[in-house]
Amino acid sequence: RYLMPASEFHMKVGNKRYRVMLDSGQHFYLAGVWEPPMGTDSENPFFRIVTVEASLEVAHYQDRHGAIIYPRQVMQWLDKSVPLEDLLVTPPARTFLVEEIGRSGGVRAAQTKLAL
Numbered sequence: 309r310y311l312m313p314a315s316e317f318h319m320k321v322g323n324k325r326y327r328v329m330l331d332s333g334q335h336f337y338l339a340g341v342w343e344p345p346m347g348t349d350s351e352n353p354f355f356r357i358v359t360v361e362a363s364l365e366v367a368h369y370q371d372r373h374g375a376i377i378y379p380r381q382v383m384q385w386l387d388k389s390v391p392l393e394d395l396l397v398t399p400p401a402r403t404f405l406v407e408e409i410g411r412s413g414g415v416r417a418a419q420t421k422l423a424l
Contacts, residue, residue, distance in 0.1 A: 309386055311337035311377055312357065318409070321369045325409040328366060328373070331402060338374035339385055339396065364401040376403075 314336055316329040330336055339358040345351060359372040366373050375396045377385050384390040 309388070310340045310342055310355065311382060311385060312340055312374075313337055314374075317374060319366070319369050319373075319406075326369060327407045327409050328404050329407075330376075331405050335379070337377040337379070337382065337385075339377050358396060360396055361398045363399045363403055365404040365406050369406070 316327050317338070319326045319328060341356050341358060343354045343356075345353060358375040360375045361367075362369075362371055362373050376399055377395065381390075381395060385395055
């Protein structure tokens with residue numbers, strides 16, 4: 309298991325792009341799993357984001373999104389001390405804010421490159 313820290317995730321529907329953030333403005337983590345390379349020429353492991361059924365706000369645009377792990381749940385995810393069905397749940401309504409990116413007078417992409 310691994311966690312990907314995030315403050316938002318993006319969706320693309322047709323020609324429109326959207327930013328999805330927690331209504332609280334807090335950061336979160338996306339639940340993920342990794343696998344060692346098998347049967348390929350790559351020496352790099354494979355990473356996947358675990359998805360759940362889309363929350364009410366996101367369901368208008370797509371069926372699924374990454375499973376949200378809140379900071380208080382980090383060790384529960386990593387040490388497997390809580391059953392998966394208790395962690396990998398669809399967030400309740402009004403968890404997310406969805407904003408269109410790049411529309412005239414709308415929100416522009418705040419970070420276009422990953423800063424390392």
